[in-house]
Amino acid sequence: xxxxxxxxxxxxxxxxxxxxxxxxxxxxxxxxxxxxxxxxxxxxxxxxxxxxxxxxxxxxxxxxxxxxxxxxxxxxxxxxxxxxxxxxxxxxxxxxxxxxxxxxxxxxxxxxxxxxxxxxxxxxxxxxxxxxxxxxxxxxxxxxxxxxxxxxxxxxxxxxxxxxxxxxxxxxxxxxxxxxxxxxxxxxxxxxxxxxxxxxxxxxxxxxxxxxxxxxxxxxxxxxxxxxxxxxxxxxxxxxxxxxxxxxxxxxxxxxxxxxxxxxxxxxxxxxxxxxxxxxxxxxxxxxxxxxxxxxxxxxxxxxxxxxxxxxxxxxxxxxxxxxxxxxxxxxxxxxxxxxxxxxxxxxxxxxxxxxxxxxxxxxxxxxxxxxxxxxxxxxxxxxxxxxxxxxxxxxxxxxxxxxxxxxxxxxxxxxxxxxxxxxxxxxxxxxxxxxxxxxxxxxxxxxxxxxxxxxxxxxxxxxxxxxxxxxxxxxxxxxxxxxxxxxxxxxxxxxxxxxxxxxxxxxxxxxxxxxxxxxxxxx
Amino acid sequence: xxxxxxxxxxxxxxxxxxxxxxxxxxxxxxxxxxxxxxxxxxxxxxxxxxxxxxxxxxxxxxxxxxxxxxxxxxxxxxxxxxxxxxxxxxxxxxxxxxxxxxxxxxxxxxxxxxxxxxxxxxxxxxxxxxxxxxxxxxxxxxxxxxxxxxxxxxxxxxxxxxxxxxxxxxxxxxxxxxxxxxxxxxxxxxxxxxxxxxxxxxxxxxxxxxxxxxxxxxxxxxxxxxxxxxxxxxxxxxxxxxxxxxxxxxxxxxxxxxxxxxxxxxxxxxxxxxxxxxxxxxxxxxxxxxxxxxxxxxxxxxxxxxxxxxxxxxxxxxxxxxxxxxxxxxxxxxxxxxxxxxxxxxxxxxxx
Numbered sequence: 001x002x003x004x005x006x007x008x009x010x011x012x013x014x015x016x017x018x019x020x021x022x023x024x025x026x027x028x029x030x031x032x033x034x035x036x037x038x039x040x041x042x043x044x045x046x047x048x049x050x051x052x053x054x055x056x057x058x059x060x061x062x063x064x065x066x067x068x069x070x071x072x073x074x075x076x077x078x079x080x081x082x083x084x085x086x087x088x089x090x091x092x093x094x095x096x097x098x099x100x101x102x103x104x105x106x107x108x109x110x111x112x113x114x115x116x117x118x119x120x121x122x123x124x125x126x127x128x129x130x131x132x133x134x135x136x137x138x139x140x141x142x143x144x145x146x147x148x149x150x151x152x153x154x155x156x157x158x159x160x161x162x163x164x165x166x167x168x169x170x171x172x173x174x175x176x177x178x179x180x181x182x183x184x185x186x187x188x189x190x191x192x193x194x195x196x197x198x199x200x201x202x203x204x205x206x207x208x209x210x211x212x213x214x215x216x217x218x219x220x221x222x223x224x225x226x227x228x229x230x231x232x233x234x235x236x237x238x239x240x241x242x243x244x245x246x247x248x249x250x251x252x253x254x255x256x257x258x259x260x261x262x263x264x265x266x267x268x269x270x271x272x273x274x275x276x277x278x279x280x281x282x283x284x285x286x287x288x289x290x291x292x293x294x295x296x297x298x299x300x301x302x303x304x305x306x307x308x309x310x311x312x313x314x315x316x317x318x319x320x321x322x323x324x325x326x327x328x329x330x331x332x333x334x335x336x337x338x339x340x341x342x343x344x345x346x347x348x349x350x351x352x353x354x355x356x357x358x359x360x361x362x363x364x365x366x367x368x369x370x371x372x373x374x375x376x377x378x379x380x381x382x383x384x385x386x387x388x389x390x391x392x393x394x395x396x397x398x399x400x401x402x403x404x405x406x407x408x409x410x411x412x413x414x415x416x417x418x419x420x421x422x423x424x425x426x427x428x429x430x431x432x433x434x435x436x437x438x439x440x441x442x443x444x445x446x447x448x449x450x451x452x453x454x455x456x457x458x459x460x461x462x463x464x465x466x467x468x469x470x471x472x473x474x475x476x477x478x479x480x481x482x483x484x485x486x487x488x489x490x491x492x493x494x495x496x497x498x499x500x501x502x503x504x505x506x507x508x509x510x511x512x513x514x515x516x517x518x519x520x521x522x523x524x
Numbered sequence: 525x526x527x528x529x530x531x532x533x534x535x536x537x538x539x540x541x542x543x544x545x546x547x548x549x550x551x552x553x554x555x556x557x558x559x560x561x562x563x564x565x566x567x568x569x570x571x572x573x574x575x576x577x578x579x580x581x582x583x584x585x586x587x588x589x590x591x592x593x594x595x596x597x598x599x600x601x602x603x604x605x606x607x608x609x610x611x612x613x614x615x616x617x618x619x620x621x622x623x624x625x626x627x628x629x630x631x632x633x634x635x636x637x638x639x640x641x642x643x644x645x646x647x648x649x650x651x652x653x654x655x656x657x658x659x660x661x662x663x664x665x666x667x668x669x670x671x672x673x674x675x676x677x678x679x680x681x682x683x684x685x686x687x688x689x690x691x692x693x694x695x696x697x698x699x700x701x702x703x704x705x706x707x708x709x710x711x712x713x714x715x716x717x718x719x720x721x722x723x724x725x726x727x728x729x730x731x732x733x734x735x736x737x738x739x740x741x742x743x744x745x746x747x748x749x750x751x752x753x754x755x756x757x758x759x760x761x762x763x764x765x766x767x768x769x770x771x772x773x774x775x776x777x778x779x780x781x782x783x784x785x786x787x788x789x790x791x792x793x794x795x796x797x798x799x800x801x802x803x804x805x806x807x808x809x810x811x812x813x814x815x816x817x818x819x820x821x822x823x824x825x826x827x828x829x830x831x832x833x834x835x836x837x838x839x840x841x842x843x844x845x846x847x848x849x850x851x852x853x854x855x856x857x858x859x860x861x862x863x864x865x866x867x868x869x870x871x872x873x874x875x876x
Binding site: 167336337340348353354356358359366369371372377378382407420471 | 739740744746756757758759840
């Protein structure tokens with residue numbers, strides 16, 4: 001993969017040799033070799049826990065490697081801190097922007113900007129504004145330096161982070177899962193910027209789970225598995241399947257996981273004319289109506305912020321709304337607890353901040369839904385034996401990898417936290433499963449398991465409302481797919497009548513009738 | 525020197541670091557005594573001899589432990605729910621007011637009087653804290669509201685003892701008449717240790733530990749305290765939990781206030797005489813116990829020693845009584861600073 005460069009050629013912009021990093025009980029990186037040339041985009045691919053984050057942390061000076069060397073332009077360097085990394089020309093665009101939201105873009109960039117903020121005297125932000133415009137034009141990084149960060153979209157915030165790295169003189173730019181917060185349109189904008197930066201001779205390291213993106217934007221791929229480099233291939237000639245196989249070490253089929261779309265059976269959930277306000281009092285749902293059959297998977301696509309979150313929260317009893325909802329012929333009312341008991345399971349969007357209590361043990365987290373009732377409680381007292389017993393069963397049944405049931409859930413990987421949530425939510429026999437981005441950030445193995453579990457439940461008659469940003473996931477699991485746009489639901493359309501392209505156009509606000517193939521069979 | 529985050533600090537580590545931070549605090553205080561012109565050795569030996577060295581000293585520690593234990597155990601619960609009650613002082617005073625009002629003005633048969641005094645005391649403290657819990661629903665920070673309510677409580681006590689409740693036979697003094705005998709608590713002979721309140725304190729500390737660890741409410745409380753987002757998701761009402769927590773933490777402080785007036789003073793008198801800053805010192809008691817009510821059974825006497833020792837420093841070494849505030853302040857600072865050592869491993873030496 002990383003053959004030594006011939007002596008005559010220029011040394012690579014960045015070279016890692018034999019990087020090893022151990023943590024108690026884990027070898028996070030095991031003699032990792034990696035090179036990036038100037039004017040090259042290298043994708044770093046690997047499942048959760050493969051060692052990508054550790055490698056980035058070493059490059060950015062957050063960790064010191066136990067063994068191995070890092071060289072820049074052929075010179076071995078020691079990167080003791082992020083400040084030193086920046087001085088050496090290594091910039092990091094973090095997955096979640098680290099910006100002061102009440103400050104303007106220029107003020108954020110002037111903060112700790114060093115050289116960049118010179119020329120403004122007591123008002124460093126003024127000095128920065130000019131440089132920002134310069135960079136914006138050169139690389140197509142459109143950002144208004146005077147805008148407040150709180151008014152920016154996720155894509156714009158990311159551009160600010162890229163500009164910050166460039167202002168710091170970054171020649172090597174690390175982008176940590178940059179597309180995870182972006183809409184497809186914003187992502188393609190990001191790729192344009194990445195190509196401009198590459199054309200300018202900079203080196204980019206691009207971390208992503210999404211194989212299509214990797215094939216689209218990267219020149220070469222280095223694949224990590226369990227801390228080791230297991231492969232390095234040019235993207236030319238690689239396919240999704242070949243990359244996925246490298247990643248997980250076995251073939252993964254990308255065909256539709258669900259058989260033929262379900263013939264519409266008995267109505268399970270009937271939603272009529274739902275209206276609700278969002279957090280800022282603006283309308284978030286405008287007359288949403290649909291039905292969901294027994295055993296059906298209804299996919300909901302949409303760009304974040306078009307009412308999907310509110311729709312799920314309303315159904316889960318977490319958000320007030322007007323309109324009627326009936327489940328199994330009964331009006332669905334009450335708070336979150338009552339609805340869960342009534343058969344509504346909820347796999348929430350944010351598994352850390354709402355799905356679990358990270359400081360609590362696995363057993364306590366598994367009790368979050370039933371802690372106050374028999375069999376997990378007797379009167380006002382919890383039955384800790386029963387709680388532990390259920391936890392042991394759930395951990396085994398869903399193969400949650402955890403050192404023990406009394407380990408804080410914070411120490412589990414994302415995939416295992418999601419399995420924990422599934423175990424808890426699917427306990428008993430929920431009639432309706434609200435699954436929001438259920439596989440976001442999960443590796444292929446965990447994704448497969450989540451999908452399998454959800455489909456199993458539909459065989460038992462449960463209906464699934466699947467909200468996802470991953471169109472492939474929606475197309476592979478759903479019987480019908482609706483698109484949320486501006487608080488309205490377009491569709492749902494039978495899955496056979498939609499494509500990635502037609503869904504993308506609908507997400508962008510196109511009217512269904514203007515899209516060939518998407519107009520027929522409209523139910524709503 | 526670098527900090528490396530620990531996955532989950534062990535109980536032994538937490539305990540050792542807590543002890544170490546107290547030791548550092550005592551060393552820092554020793555430095556202050558040197559600058560004050562007193563030998564630290566003399567200060568500490570005076571404190572230890574006069575508190576743990578004889579039965580009178582022990583009784584003095586015991587007297588101060590009682591309110592610290594009650595308030596501290598309640599605060600431990602409040603802190604676990606992220607309800608930062610800094611108003612133990614005011615809640616103690618309201619407990620004293622309600623208890624005194626009951627003892628002085630409600631004619632009840634003898635055996636019923638004392639229980640009623642305690643119940644009313646708990647009610648007074650609980651309601652005072654409830655104000656802060658309700659204000660919190662309107663996004664008023666409870667640190668500010670509970671702190672401010674302390675001053676209102678002091679003013680209320682002053683108003684009552686100088687105005688409508690001023691005793692008939694007290695001439696120029698401002699305090700109420702003495703309670704009827706049936707409203708006075710028994711004490712351990714020759715001391716001011718009103719043992720029924722002490723027993724109550726032990727029961728409250730153990731009861732609250734059970735509540736926290738074994739009850740369904742304690743579970744809900746921890747979810748609310750440790751992840752409000754998950755509480756909302758699971759349909760646990762944070763507002764309701766906060767209401768109950770306020771009643772518990774305020775109620776415990778109110779019990780302490782009732783114990784002070786019924787056990788020691790036998791009348792309502794000036795706020796500064798009822799409480800020696802118990803409400804604030806109890807914050808340290810709860811913090812030392814790291815949010816475990818039962819551990820207040822250890823930490824309350826520790827702070828009791830410092831409060832009683834401060835008295836001795838005033839008498840024996842002619843130091844100002846406020847020296848106990850120096851102790852409390854330095855200990856609290858060291859404890860807060862020690863959090864970083866609880867959560868992180870320290871690696872010495874240059875960067876690798």
